Amino acid sequence: MNETTIYGTTHSGTIKAETLGIGNIDPRLGVKFPLFDKDNPAKGIFIKTKGFELLKSVVRQFVKTERGERVMLPNFGLSLRRFLFEPITPDLVLNMENEIYGGFAQYLPEVRILSLSVGAGENVQGFGIPGLKVTLVITSINSNEQAEISVNL
Numbered sequence: 001m002n003e004t005t006i007y008g009t010t011h012s013g014t015i016k017a018e019t020l021g022i023g024n025i026d027p028r029l030g031v032k033f034p035l036f037d038k039d040n041p042a043k044g045i046f047i048k049t050k051g052f053e054l055l056k057s058v059v060r061q062f063v064k065t066e067r068g069e070r071v072m073l074p075n076f077g078l079s080l081r082r083f084l085f086e087p088i089t090p091d092l093v094l095n096m097e098n099e100i101y102g103g104f105a106q107y108l109p110e111v112r113i114l115s116l117s118v119g120a121g122e123n124v125q126g127f128g129i130p131g132l133k134v135t136l137v138i139t140s141i142n143s144n145e146q147a148e149i150s151v152n153l
Contacts, residue, residue: 052145059111059138062103063151078103080153084132093118100134112139114146121152 049057065077078099086092096118104111114137121133132153139146 052140052143052147055111055140056138056147056149059108059136060149060151062108063100063134063136063149064153076107080132080134084153088118088120088132096132096134100136110141112141113137114139 062076063078063080066081067077067079068074070076080096080099083092083096097116100116101113104113115135116137117135119133119135121131133150134153135148135150137146137148
């Protein structure tokens with residue numbers, strides 16, 4: 001039985017699906033991530049979204065969340081920052097890919113990763129140190145829509 005704990009109370013897996021607005025359950029509204037759209041500031045913050053757009057926001061949030069960062073869900077997220085200042089080798093890329101695939105299998109089983117690439121990203125906040133860039137092509141198990149998501153660490 002798939003159970004989800006929300007604020008210390010155990011609920012069935014349908015609570016998680018209702019929260020994310022996925023599956024055969026009516027889509028629920030969620031908050032778009034990132035919270036503020038720099039390209040369109042007139043929209044303000046906390047922009048509502050649903051369906052596949054919500055799923056993309058959840059994926060972006062999951063990849064950028066460091067494990068242990070969320071108080072009520074300490075295992076939510078990925079431990080990718082530990083790879084930041086390491087040389088980019090095939091072993092590093094493989095370890096990052098394993099971390100991502102494992103995290104998605106545990107927390108986002110409704111997302112299918114079609115393509116995953118890890119490489120050098122943009123400079124870290126102007127210090128001249130290259131960061132890491134994770135690029136995912138995803139789809140939902142209930143949809144034919146695809147999206148490419150790039151996250152700089």
